[in-house]
Amino acid sequence: MKKTELAIGDSTELLVSYHSGIAPGRVNKYATISYEDTTTHTQRITLHAQVVPKVDTTFKVELSPSTLDFSVIKGEKPKEKKLYLKNMDVEKYKVSLVDYPEEYFKISLGKNLKPGKSMKVEVKPKKNLPEEGLKRSLTLELEGEEKTKITVPLVFSSAATPSSPKK
């Protein structure tokens, strides 16, 4: 959180991060936000995730890679990366982007994913990726008979030298 004090009408962003760990399954977390007045006020936000294996065969739309890594050697420009969705189902999915860090990335994608077809999602970094590195994620929503969200981590680092194997 960028501020601990808010004037009347002022706002601040709260960036919540979650590490999925190794155990697959449904996870529910809570963030408690508090502030002082004559008493301490607390309010709660709830966070949910379905942790799945990196190669997820339990859902009928295959996604690869599971993480987009934009890391470069210092001085190089990070390149655009592509995310591929393949529909292994017999039903059509409507695909939409529901959350992404728009200040750092530009994303383009199609709207419909027909049975047996693939779709690519192009993720282009903007010029302002911080030199010290960045971790964010994008979330897609796939709407078939049911709505399913999928979140893909986005990673960027800028190393001074490439890691080379020892001779």
Added chain:
Amino acid sequence: MGKSRILVLSLFLIYLLLPVFSELKAGGPKLEFSETSWDWGRVPQNSFVYHKFWLKNVGTDTLRGLKVRVA
């Protein structure tokens, strides 16, 4: 009507009106969220994922000592 009945009735009326008075007096800072929940959906194992919430002071006084705790 006996004095005791008037007293009981007055106390009952005060009890009923208390929330109204405290609401009028309330004022102060008040926090409003852009959303109160977020679902990342399917998340790969051993990964960090993120979401940004916006918090706004919609009250009538400066909001101080803002803290977050995750459980």
